[in-house]
Amino acid sequence: MAKPAYETHEHDVIVIGAGGAGLRAAIEAAAQGVSVGLICKSLLGKAHTVMAEGGIAAALGNVWPEDNWQVHFRDTMRGGKMVNNWRMAQLHAQEAPDRVLELERWGALFDRTKDGLILQRDFGGHRYARLAHVGDRTGLELIRTLQYHAIHQGIDVYMECKIERLLKDGDRVAGAFGYWRNTGQFVLFKAKAVVLATGGIGKAWKITSNSWEYTGDGQSAALWAGADLIDMEFVQFHPTGMVWPPSVRGILVTEGVRGDGGTLKNNKGERFMFNYIPEFFKGETADNEKEADAWYDDKKNRRTPDLLPRDEVARAINSEVKAGRGSPHGGVLLDICTRRPADYIRKRLPSMYHQFKELAGVDITKEPMEVGPTCHYLMGGVRVDADTTQATVQGLFAAGEVAAGLHGSNRLGGNSLSDLVVFGRRAGLHAALYAKNLGGALSVNAAEIESVAQGMLEPFSRGGGENPYAIQADLQETMHALVGIIRTESEMREALRKIETLKDRAGKVHVDGGRIYNPGWHTALDLTSLLMVAECTTRAALERTESRGGHTRDDHPYTDDTWGTVNVVLRLRNGVVQVSREPLPEMPAELKALFQERK
C-alpha cells in the first residue's frame, strides 16, 4: 500500500479543543509571543461551552459582600466531598473574579445589579449568590466573547479537524496527528507543547446532555501518550435534564431554574427534597418550606434543599421515580410557574422558556417541567499539576473538563465556566513558557505516523460488517444500565465483559463512502476513544468501594474516610489499563482551618 500522505503545520504551542478552556489557553499562549495553533473538532464557536446556561461562579461579592475566595473554596471542596485537589480549588476561587472581570473587559455583557455591577445568582452548593450570568445563556456569551477576542490575536485556527493521537519525541510531547473532517485528508501538527482542552466523555451514556463531540478524545490521547488519569469514576449526572418527548431526553434544564425560585415536586405535589438532606449538609440546609423560601431573600436562613449539590439531587430524583412517585414520563416535576410571575420567568430563563415551548410544547410560565437525571460532566480526567496544568508527560498540558482535580467527586454548578478560564489561562501560559525554554528541533516518528494513518483507513477496506452507529448505541445502553448513577460490582464486571465484546466488534467496523465529510467514518474513529474511557470509568468505579459524590455504589452505600485521602489512578502499560490508589496532596493547616470555623 502507498504511504498515506499528510500535510504538516508547525507551532510552538497547539491547543486541541476550542471551547472556553481552549480559547482562553490559546489567547494566553499568543500573549506570551509564541506561535499558536488552535484546533477545533467542529466549527469555531460551536463547542460544548455554548450549552452552559446558568452562569460562571466567582466570589465578586457584588450581591453578598460577605462572599470571598475562602467561602468559594470551602463550598467547592465540600461540594466535591473533600477529594478535590486543594491547590486547584484554591487557585480557582482566588482567580475566578479576575477572569470574570477580564471577560467583561473583552466585551461580555453580564446582567447587572441595581448599582450597575455584575449581577450574581444563586446556585446549588454555593453559600452566596455567586454566578455571574446572562439570563440562561452564559456559555454562549463566554464562548462568543473569547472567540471574537481570539481572532484578533494572531492565532491560527484549524476548524473541523480531529486529532487522533499525540506524538512524542522520547519522553516529551512533540505534536499531534489527525484528519480534516471536510476532506478526510491527514494532518500533522508539530509542536513543542500541547494543551488538551477537549472536554468530556458523556457520549458513552444513553441519556446525556453532551453532544456528539464528547467522546473522550483527550483523556484517551493522554493515556495512550503515557499520562495518568485520575478520578475517572466520578461522573456527574445533572439532576435536571428534559425527559419528554423521547427525542429531547437528556437536554439540559439549567440549575438556574431552582436558583431563581423553582422547586422539585413528586407526583403527589410534595417537595421531596426535604426528605433527602444528608447529614453532611444538615447544618446549612433548611428543613421546612418556610425557611427554604425565606432563604432566597435573606441568607440568614438556611438554604433550600432544592439547591443541594447535584449528586444529592440526582440521587433523590432517582429514588422518587423508583418509589413510584415520578411524573408521567419517568421524571419529577420542576415547578417555577406557581412560584414566580410569568414575566420574571421569561426574563430570567428565556432559553428554557423557548426550549420547552418549541421542543416539548410546554409553557413553563403555566405548567411544571418534567425533569430527570442526565449524564452531564466528568469530574475525573487527566492528572495535572495544579499550578502549571502540566500532565505527567512533559510538554502536555490540560485544562477544562478533560483535566481532573478541581471538582473532586462532584462539581458545583457554575464552577465549570470559571474552571475553563482560570485553568485555560494557566495552561496557555505554562505551555508557552515551557515551549520558550525548549531548545533544539523536534522530531516525530514517521513510521508511527504511518501506522496510525493506515489504521485510520482500515474501516474502508476491511470485510467486517459492523455498523459504527450500532456499536456506539450498544455502548451507551451498556454504560447506562450498568455504570450509571447507582453502581454495583456484579453489574460493572458485566459492563467490562461487554466493553471487551464491543472492542472486538469495533475492530470489525466497516464504513462505506469516501473520506470527504463522512460521519460514519468519524463515528468509527471516535469509537476507539469512547470505548477506552468507558473502560477507564468502569475500572475506576470498581476500585472505589465506597459512595462519594458522582460515584454511588449500591454494594458500598456509605462514604468511607479511608477513601477520602486517595485518588484512583489509571495508566496504560503495555496496552493494559493499570489501576492504583495514590494519596491526595495534603491541605495546609491554614486552609484546613476554614472547615472548622462553622457548620
Place this chain on the structure above:
Amino acid sequence: MPTFTMKVFRGGPTGGDFRDYRVEAEDGMVVLDLIHRIQATQAPDLACRWNCKAGKCGSCSAEIDGKPRLMCMTRMDIFEPGATVTVTPIRTFPIIRDLVCDVSYNYVKAKQVPPLRLKPPDADGKYRMMQEDVERAQEFHKCIECFLCQDVCHVIRDHEELKTSFSGPRFFIKAAGLDMHPLDTVDRTQFLRDQAGIGLCNITKCCTEVCPEHIHITDNGIIPMKERMADGFDPIVWLLRKFRGGRKEPA
C-alpha cells in the same frame, strides 16, 4: 408512528441529486432526529453538521421544504403524517458534501469587524452599566451564528461580485452589538460603509424572518445603523456633536 419520506440532497460541489428515505418518527421528533436515523440505519455516510440539538449552537442549518431552519428545532408534527419532507443544504454557500456547506466566508467577515475598545473604568477600577443600557446590545449577543440570515440575504445569495465588499446581516448586528455596548469608544461608520457594505441592504427583512433567536435584525440593528450613517454625513449633526462632545474616534 407516522412514517415520512425524507427527500435529502446527496452530492458535492460538482452536483448531486435527491434520495428518498422512508423513516419512522416518534413523538416529539425533529428533522435532525430523522437525519440521524437515516445515518444509523440507511446511509451511514450522510453528511450533516450538528452539535447541541437544542437550538443553541447553530450548527444544523438547512433548508427544509425550501425554508431556512435549524433541523434540531423543526418538529416533525408540523408536517402532515406521511408527508414528503425535502432537506437541502443552505444554498448560498458552496456545498462540501450532502447537507454540509463551506461557511468560511462568515469567518473571514467576522475578523473584519473592528473590535471593542472600552472607556476607562470608574475611579474604583470597576465598570458600571445599567441593565436597561446593556439590554439593547444583549439582544444581538443572542446570535448563535447559524448563518441562516446570511443564507437568505439576497446580496450574498445573488451577487458573487459583492462578496468582498459586503458582510451581511450577521455582521451588521455584530457591529451593532459592539456599537451599542454602553462603554465602547470605536466608530464603525467607515467599516460599515466601506467594508461591510451596509448601504447595499435594502431592508427586505428576510434575515429577521428566518432568525431562530427572533432577533430584530432589521428594526433594531440595521435600520439604526443606517440612520447613524446618514447622521454621520450630515455636517450640522457633525458640528453639533463636535460641540457637545462624545463623538467616537475612527476605528
